[in-house]
Amino acid sequence: MADVLKGTLVVGQSGGITAAINSSLIGVVHEAMQHAEIDGIYGAVHGVEGILAERFIDLRRESRRTLQRLVSTPSACLGACRYKLSDADYRRILDVFKAHNVRYFVYIGGNDSADTSHKIAKLAQEVGYDLRVMGVPKTIDNDLPITDHCPGYGSAARFIAISTMDAGLDTEGMRLVDPIKIVETMGRNAGWLAAASALGKRDEVEAPHLIYMPERGLDVDRFLADVEGVYRRLGYAVIVVTETIRDPKGVPVGQIEDDLFTDSFGHKRLTGAGQFLCNLISRKLKVKARWDKPGTLQRASSAIVSRVDLEEAYMVGRDAVRHATAGTSDRIVVLVRENGPKYRCTTGLAPLEAIANTEKRLPDDYIAPAGNFVTDAFVQYARPLIGGPLRRHARLKRYFVASLLGSM
Amino acid sequence: MADVLKGTLVVGQSGGITAAINSSLIGVVHEAMQHAEIDGIYGAVHGVEGILAERFIDLRRESRRTLQRLVSTPSACLGACRYKLSDADYRRILDVFKAHNVRYFVYIGGNDSADTSHKIAKLAQEVGYDLRVMGVPKTIDNDLPITDHCPGYGSAARFIAISTMDAGLDTEGMRLVDPIKIVETMGRNAGWLAAASALGKRDEVEAPHLIYMPERGLDVDRFLADVEGVYRRLGYAVIVVTETIRDPKGVPVGQIEDDLFTDSFGHKRLTGAGQFLCNLISRKLKVKARWDKPGTLQRASSAIVSRVDLEEAYMVGRDAVRHATAGTSDRIVVLVRENGPKYRCTTGLAPLEAIANTEKRLPDDYIAPAGNFVTDAFVQYARPLIGGPLRRHARLKRYFVASLLGSM
Numbered sequence: 001m002a003d004v005l006k007g008t009l010v011v012g013q014s015g016g017i018t019a020a021i022n023s024s025l026i027g028v029v030h031e032a033m034q035h036a037e038i039d040g041i042y043g044a045v046h047g048v049e050g051i052l053a054e055r056f057i058d059l060r061r062e063s064r065r066t067l068q069r070l071v072s073t074p075s076a077c078l079g080a081c082r083y084k085l086s087d088a089d090y091r092r093i094l095d096v097f098k099a100h101n102v103r104y105f106v107y108i109g110g111n112d113s114a115d116t117s118h119k120i121a122k123l124a125q126e127v128g129y130d131l132r133v134m135g136v137p138k139t140i141d142n143d144l145p146i147t148d149h150c151p152g153y154g155s156a157a158r159f160i161a162i163s164t165m166d167a168g169l170d171t172e173g174m175r176l177v178d179p180i181k182i183v184e185t186m187g188r189n190a191g192w193l194a195a196a197s198a199l200g201k202r203d204e205v206e207a208p209h210l211i212y213m214p215e216r217g218l219d220v221d222r223f224l225a226d227v228e229g230v231y232r233r234l235g236y237a238v239i240v241v242t243e244t245i246r247d248p249k250g251v252p253v254g255q256i257e258d259d260l261f262t263d264s265f266g267h268k269r270l271t272g273a274g275q276f277l278c279n280l281i282s283r284k285l286k287v288k289a290r291w292d293k294p295g296t297l298q299r300a301s302s303a304i305v306s307r308v309d310l311e312e313a314y315m316v317g318r319d320a321v322r323h324a325t326a327g328t329s330d331r332i333v334v335l336v337r338e339n340g341p342k343y344r345c346t347t348g349l350a351p352l353e354a355i356a357n358t359e360k361r362l363p364d365d366y367i368a369p370a371g372n373f374v375t376d377a378f379v380q381y382a383r384p385l386i387g388g389p390l391r392r393h394a395r396l397k398r399y400f401v402a403s404l405l406g407s408m
Numbered sequence: 409m410a411d412v413l414k415g416t417l418v419v420g421q422s423g424g425i426t427a428a429i430n431s432s433l434i435g436v437v438h439e440a441m442q443h444a445e446i447d448g449i450y451g452a453v454h455g456v457e458g459i460l461a462e463r464f465i466d467l468r469r470e471s472r473r474t475l476q477r478l479v480s481t482p483s484a485c486l487g488a489c490r491y492k493l494s495d496a497d498y499r500r501i502l503d504v505f506k507a508h509n510v511r512y513f514v515y516i517g518g519n520d521s522a523d524t525s526h527k528i529a530k531l532a533q534e535v536g537y538d539l540r541v542m543g544v545p546k547t548i549d550n551d552l553p554i555t556d557h558c559p560g561y562g563s564a565a566r567f568i569a570i571s572t573m574d575a576g577l578d579t580e581g582m583r584l585v586d587p588i589k590i591v592e593t594m595g596r597n598a599g600w601l602a603a604a605s606a607l608g609k610r611d612e613v614e615a616p617h618l619i620y621m622p623e624r625g626l627d628v629d630r631f632l633a634d635v636e637g638v639y640r641r642l643g644y645a646v647i648v649v650t651e652t653i654r655d656p657k658g659v660p661v662g663q664i665e666d667d668l669f670t671d672s673f674g675h676k677r678l679t680g681a682g683q684f685l686c687n688l689i690s691r692k693l694k695v696k697a698r699w700d701k702p703g704t705l706q707r708a709s710s711a712i713v714s715r716v717d718l719e720e721a722y723m724v725g726r727d728a729v730r731h732a733t734a735g736t737s738d739r740i741v742v743l744v745r746e747n748g749p750k751y752r753c754t755t756g757l758a759p760l761e762a763i764a765n766t767e768k769r770l771p772d773d774y775i776a777p778a779g780n781f782v783t784d785a786f787v788q789y790a791r792p793l794i795g796g797p798l799r800r801h802a803r804l805k806r807y808f809v810a811s812l813l814g815s816m
Contacts, residue, residue, distance in 0.1 A: 017581045031626065042809055046584050056809040069802035077804050082585045099812040163705055169483035170708035173425045176454050177490045187692035272683065292703030295573055296589065300578035302801065303711050393710065395475035396485050401450055401464040404507040 005130060007103025008040030009321070010056065013076035013138075013346055014047040014116070017196070018152025019305045020313035021138045022070045022077050024108045027317025029059050029067060035325050038104060047081035047107070048116060051093050054120045056100070072310060074155075074300040085116060090123050097124075097131060101245030106320045108136040111144060114332055121330035123286045134320040135332030135352050137350035138313070140299045142192035145360045146350045147334035152299070154309030154385035159298045160185055160240075161386060164197040165290060168238050170206025175236035180227065180281050181207075184274035186298060187242040188360045189214050192382075193298070197240040199383055207238035215362045216371035218245045218253050222282055223277070226372055231287065241273050243293070253277065260265035306387035312345055319347045319388035327333055343384035413538060415511025416448035417729070418464070421484035421546075422455040422517030422524070425561025427567075427713045428721035429546045430478045430485050432516045433722040435473060435725025436544070437467050444731050446512060453488035455515070456524060459501050464508070480718060482708040493524060503533075505539060511531075514728045516544040519552060522740055523764035529738035542728040543740030543760050546721070548707045550600035553740035553768045554758045559724055560707070562717030562793035565604035567706045568593055568648075569794060572605040575700060576615025576646050577759075577801055582642035588642045588689050588697035590633065592682035592708060595650040597622050600790075601706070603782045607791055608798045615646035623770045624779035626653045626661050631685070632692050634780055639695065649681050651701070661685065714795035720753055727755045730755050751792035 011028045013021050025043070032038045043057040044050035048341065057078065059067075070077055085093070097105070105115040114135045121133035137144050140156035164183055171181040187193040191213020198208060209230040212218045218241065230237035245253050254276035274291030281289040316333040332355050336348040366378035410621030421429050421780050426602065440446045451465040452458035467475075478485055493501070505513070515525045522543045530542035545552050548564035574589055579589040586674045595601040606616060617638040618773020620626045626649065638645035653661050662684035690699040702752070724741040731739065744756040774786035 013581075016585075017578055040809075044805070045806075046619075049584060054809075054813055057789075057804060058807045059804075061807040062804055066802055066804065070804070072572060073577070073802045075581035077581070077802075079583065080581050080585065081730060096813060100809070163709075165707040166482060166705060166710050169481070170425055170704045172490050173421075173483035175487065176457060177424075177488065244506075275680065275683070280636055290704060292705050293699075293701040294705060295700030296578045296582075296698060297574060297700050297702060300574040301571075302574050302577075302799065305643055334798040348719050391710065394474055394481045394485075396451070396465060396467075396470055396474065396478070398453075399466045399469040401448075401462075401508070403462040403464050405462055407611070 003101045004037045005037060005132065006037045008042055009038045009104035009106065010042045010044050010051065010097070011106045012044035012047040012050065012100045012108065013078045013080050014107060014113040014297060015080060015082060015139065017075045018138050018140050018299050019074040019155035019301060019345040020152045020309045021108055021305045023310045023313035024136050024138060024151060024317035026067050026071050027314035028106050028321055030389055031062070031318040031321035035321070037314050037325065040054070042100070043078045046079035047083070048085060048093065049081045049083050050079070051096055052089055054096055071263045071314060072305060074302055082112070086254055090119060093120055094123060094127065094129060096231065098129060103131060104324050105131060105133045106136060106324065108138050108317065109357070110137070111355055111357055114352045118330060118352035118356055121352065128139055132324040132329040133329065134324045135355065136316050136320050137332060137334065137355065140189055140193060141185060141188045141300065142189040143188060143359045143361065144355055145345045145358045146354060148337040148345060149385055151309060151313035153192060154306035154387065155304070156193055156298050157199065157382060158306045158386035159294070159301045159304045160193055160196045161199035161390060162304055163294060164208050164238065164240060165200040165390065165393060171207065171236045171238050176219050178288045179231060179236040180287055181276050182240045182274045182289060182291035183238065183240045184243045184272065184291060184293040185240060188213070188244060189359055191316060192362060194240045194242045195362060196382055196386070198374045198379060199386055202392065205234060209234070209237045210372045211374060212239070212241045212245055212372060213362060213367065214242050214245055216365055217248055219248050220280065224280070227281060231285070240294055241277065243273055245273055255352045306385065308385060308387045318349055323349065409602050412445045413511045413540065414445045414447060415509045416450055416511045417446045417512035417514065418450045418452050418693035419460065419514045420452035420455040420504070420516065421486045421488050422460065422515060422521040423486055423488060423490060423547065424707060425483045426548050426707050427563035427709060428560045429516055429716045430481050430483070431718045431721035432544050432546060432559060432725035434475050434479050435487065435722035436514050436729055439726040441468070441727035443729070444721065445733065450508070451486045455489035455491070456493060456501065457482040457489045457491050458487070459504055460497060462504055465480055474651055477532065479722060480713060482710050490520070490814040498527060501528055501740035502531060502537060504534065505677045506537065511539060512808045513539060513541045514544060514732065515815050516546050516725065518545070519763055519765055519767070522760045526738060540732040540737040542732045542736065543741060543763065544724050544728050545763070548594060548601060549596045549598055551596060551598040551767045551769065552763055553766045554762060556753060557743060557793055559717060559721035561600060562714035562795065563712070564706050565607065565790060566714045566794035567702070567709045568601055568604045569607035569798060570712055571702060572616050572646065572648060573798065573801060574609040579615065579644045580648050585694045586698045587639060587644040588696060590644065590682045591648045592651045592680065592699060592701040593648060595622070596652060597767055599623050599650055602648045602650045602772060603770060603774065603786055604790055604794070606782045606787060607794055610800065613642060616648045617642070617645045618647045618780045619782060620647070620649045620780060621770060622651055622653055623775055625656055627656050628688065632688070634799050635689060635718055636693055639693070649685065651681050653681055666758065702811040714793065716793060716795045724755055731757060735808050
C-alpha cells in the first residue's frame, strides 16, 4: 500500500481529437471524485499549453449532467494541442504543478503525449517532487504499440464501416453515371482505418472492393488493373484509400513525379490521393469516378459512435486514477483482450516510454497477399471494437419480368 | 370519375440518389397494390434505360419485409440513370409500354426527369395511347420550383447540419493545431444544402461562422477578410462552401485564373473549392486549414435521415398513384406547406412541364445582406424539414482557477 499523497489532479487532452476522448476524461473525473486525497480536479486547457499558461478549469464545479453528457460528445472539451516542449517548458510545468500542489497528472493522448508525460515524470523524480504521472491512450489511427487497440479507433472504424456501406449503395445505384467511388480515410502511416471499411461487407458484391493501405502502398498500374477488374465484374467499384498513401518509390500518391501539377510560382501541390486517383481513372479507364473525403467527420461524428469504444475509453481513464492513487507513476493504461469466445477487454499497464514515439502498423496476417484488401483475421480482431452489429441494408431480390420485344 | 384503366404500372428512379427516394418508391408500390385495375407493378432498372432495354423487376414478388425496410434505405434500389432520350428512344418507350400493357408510369426524379416524363405523356397523347404519367419530385439540391421543398433534401440537410455541428466541435478542440475548417457541400447551382449547415447553430460562437452559396458567389479577397475576422474573434472558424461555387467573374473557385495549376500536358485541373480555399488560407493568412468533403455520404447516409423527409417522400409516391388511378396525367405531385403554427405539408399537383428544366435558387430574403450567411427566414423555412430536434452538444461551463504564478 502506497502512502496517501494529498494534492490536486490535472488532466489534459492532447493530439488529434476522437469521439471517445471526452469519455476518458470523464472516467478520470468521476474516479478522482471518489478519492479524498485528491482535493482538486483541474482540466488543463489545450493540454500542456494550458499547463504552461496556468489555464486550469475546476472540473468539480461542472454539473453532473454536463459531465455525463460529455461521455458521448466528440472532440476534446478541454481543447487539444500538438506542442513540443523545450527543457525550459518542462521546468515551468513542474513550477506550475508545485504552485498548485498538483500531485497527479493524467495525460490523454497518443505516442507524442506519452513521450511528454514520461519526461515530466522523469524530471519530477530527478528533482524529488512527488508526482504520479499516468498516460491514457487515444487515437483514431490505432497505431500505438502494446495496447490491444486504442480508444477512439472503434468509433472512427464504425464511421468508416457504415460510410463505406452507404458509399456502396450510392455507387451501385449510380453505376450508370459515376461507377467508381474512392473513399479517402485518415490513418497517418497505418492502414487501420482504411481496413475498417471492410467490417460491414458480407459478400463479394458488397463494398468495399479494394482497400489500399500505407503498409503495402499503391502502385498506380496495379491499382488501375485492380479497379478495371472489379468494374468489369460488377459494373461499379468502391475503393478505400488511406489519404497519406505512397507509391512504391515512396512518393505520396497525389504527387506522383511524372504527373506533377505546379502553380505559377513553381510550387508543387498535393491534390490528395482521392482526387488524383479519380482523375487517373477518368483519364486511363474512361469511366467517371467520384471521391468522398469524410476528413475530420470520421473522428468527430456524434451520430456514429461505438458504445464499446466509449465504455473502454471511460475505463482506461478511470483506471489511470485508480493506479495513480495506488502509487503507480510513469505508466500508461493499456487495453488487454481476454482469451475466450466472447470479446472482453480489461486494462493493464505499460511504461510510458514503451509507447512513446513508436508506431504499430497492420501486421502482415491482417493484409491480403495481393496487398489490396484485408484478411478474415483482421475482421475477427476489429469487429468487436465497433460496438453493436451494423444494420444490413435492404435490397430487392429482383425477380425479372420476361422480355417481350427482344433487344432494340 | 375517370374511366377505370386496367394495366401495368411502371415506376422508375432517376438522377442523383437520395436517402428518401426508396421511400417514394415504396409509397408507389404500396398504393398500387390497393388498386385492382393495376395488374402489374414493375420497377424499371436504371430508369428510362431499363425501359428501353425491357429490364423490369416484378415488385409484387418482393417480400413485405423487404419493401418495408427499403423505406429507410438510402440510394435507388432500382438503380438511377442520367440519360437524354432521342426521338427514337421516346417511340421505343411507347412500344415497350404497349407490349406490356403499361398504363401507368411514375417517374421519381428531378427537373430533367420531369421533362422526360412530360415528353412521354405528350407522345402517348399524340398517338392516342391511354397512359397516365405522373412525376414524383426528388433531389437533395432542393432546386425544383413550385413544390415547397423536395423529398431528399430534408435528410441531406440534416446530415449537413449535424456534420457542421461536429466539425465545429472538432475545430474548436483543435484550434491550436488546425484552426480553420472548410466543409464542402453538394448543391449544384443552388445554396440550399450549404445553407442547411446553419440549422444546428444556436449562438454566435457555434459553427458555422460563414456560408458561401452559388447565389452570391465567393470573392477571394472578401472571403479572406471574412475568415480572418472570425478567426481573430474566436480563435477558429468553420466555413461552409458549395462545391460548385464561382468567383464574381464566373470562374469556378478552385480554378481561379491567376492561380492555375497545370499538368505536364498543359491540362487545367480543378482542385475543388475546399482544397483551393485551404491552400489560400494557409498561404495568405498563415494559419493551417483543413477541409471535409462528405461528398456522396450526404445523400446516402443511413445513420442520419429525416423522419419527416422519409414520410413526405412516401406520401408523394403514394399520391402519385392515387391521382393517376383517378385519371390525372402529365402532372407532378408537389408538397404544399399549410399555414399555421405547426409545420404540416399536404400534396398538390403541378404540370410536369412547369418543373422541367427550371431551377429554384435561394430567394434573396434567405441570404444575409453580406452574402456570407443565411437569415432567420431560411432557418424558419428549413428547420421542420430535417425531422426531430438536433441533439445539442454538451460543453463545459469552464470555471477558471486563479493563476498563482503570473505569465511566463
